[in-house]
Amino acid sequence: MKRSESIEEKKLTVRQKIWKNKELYSLLLLPILYFTIFRYGTFVWLSIAFKDFTLGKTLFTAEWVGFKHFRSFLEDPYFWNLIGNTLTLSVLLLIFSFPFTIILALMINEVHNKAGKKLVQSISYLPHFFSTVVVCGMVVNLLSTDGLINNLLSMLGLSKIPFMTSLGWFRPIYVISDIWQSVGWGSIIYIAALSGIDAQLYEAAVLDGASRWKQILHISIPGILPVISIQFLLRLGGIINIGYEKILLLYNGSTMPVADVISTYVYRRGLMGTDYSYGTAVGLFQTVIGLILMASANQIVKKLDAASLW
Amino acid sequence: MKMKFSDRLFGWINAFLLLLFTLIILYPIYYMFIVSISGSGPVMRAEVSIIPLEPTLDAYRVILGFNSFLRSYCNTIFYTVAGTLVNLFMTALCAYPLSRSDLYGRSAITVFIVIATVFDAGMIPGFMLVNSLHLRNTIWAILLPGAISGYNMILMRTFFQNIPVDLIEAARIDGASEKRIVAQIILPLSKPIFASLALMYAVGHWNSYLPPLLYLDDKKLYPLQLILRNVVISSELSELSGGMSAYSVNPLNIKYAVIFVSILPIICVYPFIQKYFEKGIMIGSLKG
Numbered sequence: 232m233k234r235s236e237s238i239e240e241k242k243l244t245v246r247q248k249i250w251k252n253k254e255l256y257s258l259l260l261l262p263i264l265y266f267t268i269f270r271y272g273t274f275v276w277l278s279i280a281f282k283d284f285t286l287g288k289t290l291f292t293a294e295w296v297g298f299k300h301f302r303s304f305l306e307d308p309y310f311w312n313l314i315g316n317t318l319t320l321s322v323l324l325l326i327f328s329f330p331f332t333i334i335l336a337l338m339i340n341e342v343h344n345k346a347g348k349k350l351v352q353s354i355s356y357l358p359h360f361f362s363t364v365v366v367c368g369m370v371v372n373l374l375s376t377d378g379l380i381n382n383l384l385s386m387l388g389l390s391k392i393p394f395m396t397s398l399g400w401f402r403p404i405y406v407i408s409d410i411w412q413s414v415g416w417g418s419i420i421y422i423a424a425l426s427g428i429d430a431q432l433y434e435a436a437v438l439d440g441a442s443r444w445k446q447i448l449h450i451s452i453p454g455i456l457p458v459i460s461i462q463f464l465l466r467l468g469g470i471i472n473i474g475y476e477k478i479l480l481l482y483n484g485s486t487m488p489v490a491d492v493i494s495t496y497v498y499r500r501g502l503m504g505t506d507y508s509y510g511t512a513v514g515l516f517q518t519v520i521g522l523i524l525m526a527s528a529n530q531i532v533k534k535l536d537a538a539s540l541w
Numbered sequence: 542m543k544m545k546f547s548d549r550l551f552g553w554i555n556a557f558l559l560l561l562f563t564l565i566i567l568y569p570i571y572y573m574f575i576v577s578i579s580g581s582g583p584v585m586r587a588e589v590s591i592i593p594l595e596p597t598l599d600a601y602r603v604i605l606g607f608n609s610f611l612r613s614y615c616n617t618i619f620y621t622v623a624g625t626l627v628n629l630f631m632t633a634l635c636a637y638p639l640s641r642s643d644l645y646g647r648s649a650i651t652v653f654i655v656i657a658t659v660f661d662a663g664m665i666p667g668f669m670l671v672n673s674l675h676l677r678n679t680i681w682a683i684l685l686p687g688a689i690s691g692y693n694m695i696l697m698r699t700f701f702q703n704i705p706v707d708l709i710e711a712a713r714i715d716g717a718s719e720k721r722i723v724a725q726i727i728l729p730l731s732k733p734i735f736a737s738l739a740l741m742y743a744v745g746h747w748n749s750y751l752p753p754l755l756y757l758d759d760k761k762l763y764p765l766q767l768i769l770r771n772v773v774i775s776s777e778l779s780e781l782s783g784g785m786s787a788y789s790v791n792p793l794n795i796k797y798a799v800i801f802v803s804i805l806p807i808i809c810v811y812p813f814i815q816k817y818f819e820k821g822i823m824i825g826s827l828k829g
Contacts, residue, residue, distance in 0.1 A: 262635035362748030368773035
């Protein structure tokens with residue numbers, strides 16, 4: 232019965248197959264319209280990267296200039312400055328934020344009191360749900376000359392530091408606030424992986440007299456190593472896509488030399504400076520490099536015979 | 542079995558470090574709160590650290606008197622509610638047909654959507670599009686461009702796919718129409734995914750800052766996050782009062798009060814969010 236039905240199913244023509252599910256297709260109309268207008272519509276506007284789109288011109292009347300804007304971006308000495316800043320911030324996050332996430336997961340995993348574990352987890356996730364504006368607002372005010380940190384410094388008899396306007400402090404502030412906001416949330420995936428490790432391994436280790444420290448080194452860490460390497464690769468793949476929301480809120484004239492990244496440059500020069508074609512070209516350059524990196528990372532992950540990104 | 546002393550010591554050190562960590566997470570939030578309810582004097586003299594001094598609600602009274610603050614708060618509530626409804630409606634509309642294995646052309650449509658999701662044209666093309674559709678300075682600029690998140694759509698589709706086919710088949714044999722199957726079987730079973738996506742979308746709208754920054758110039762439409770930025774980061778306190786900037790309350794009190802009022806709803810729904818989000822992230826990572 233079931234079998235003959237499925238053979239009948241195969242015999243239907245394409246038209247019949249579509250007609251049979253006409254209600255389902257009608258549901259899809261609005262979403263497809265949405266993706267066509269609001270996503271593919273923006274792809275059409277990407278073409279201005281290859282045109283001179285200036286005031287008074289439309290998408291269609293602006294003349295083609297090929298790779299002119301890309302060339303002028305790549306030849307600009309400031310290009311290397313932007314790439315340098317972008318990569319530096321990403322690498323700093325990879326060096327500090329990434330291991331911290333794993334260490335936190337390992338530490339939380341060592342808490343045997345269920346209620347305590349739950350409490351630490353809940354508290355650590357909280358900042359993830361605050362907006363970038365809130366986190367940056369906290370940073371700016373806690374670090375201001377009359378803020379909490381400087382009050383502490385002067386209480387200890389040290390001189391005040393103008394954190395927000397000093398060149399050397401921008402990167403530490405960026406990284407530390409990132410850790411504060413996202414380390415708890417980032418640890419979820421490792422905590423889940425840790426809970427998947429066979430409990431018998433730990434029991435056997437205890438019988439053999441292994442200390443808890445040894446258990447972490449020889450059971451916990453090797454157990455989550457596949458997850459760690461996948462996460463590492465994916466982060467590496469996203470190394471050029473640094474979020475600009477936060478930088479836009481934290482940087483100012485004095486920290487610009489170390490804080491300006493590709494995307495903030497697009498915002499300032501392309502959008503604020505209405506240099507639309509140039510800004511689009513710079514943005515597209517970043518997107519393409521980012522996609523290549525991401526795709527390569529995903530390929531490597533696939534080769535490692537683990538779950539792929541999508 | 543009794544633990545060795547060294548292992549117990551390990552546990553204590555671990556617990557102590559985690560306690561320290563939670564304090565580092567919580568203290569800045571707590572500090573902002575106690576400053577916001579302390580008197581101006583102690584705040585100026587930098588005396589507030591553990592408990593509020595000369596407690597007063599003056600800062601809150603001041604910000605509640607600011608029209609632009611109240612208006613932006615109402616705007617954000619509107620964007621959050623309306624935006625989330627649009628999101629859920631559109632996401633479900635997209636996810637349900639794609640969950641059905643008998644849909645002809647399903648993989649082609651999925652590829653169409655995945656390309657649109659993975660490839661982000663960027664800030665300026667997005668701005669130009671919204672501009673060319675004459676959506677700038679309208680609420681639609683906030684509600685429409687992000688109507689469906691491809692990732693969330695995939696999450697919902699996966700959820701629908703996991704509903705046993707037998708249930709749907711049985712209903713069909715009983716003569717139920719497609720509409721009735723959706724209304725009486727799919728939707729009631731899908732409450733958890735709707736709840737978790739609603740929370741995800743809602744938090745996103747509440748915290749959203751870049752789209753309004755790019756698409757709204759009209760201050761009457763400003764959401765909370767933009768006012769927050771002007772007050773807290775750019776220190777434009779006159780932003781709130783419409784020019785008047787001399788009041789008896791310390792600006793720092795006002796700034797922290799504004800921050801606190803803006804995160805209050807997040808803290809209130811947090812217990813629910815957390816549960817659903819954790820589930821959501823797990824569905825996401827399992828399915829990939």
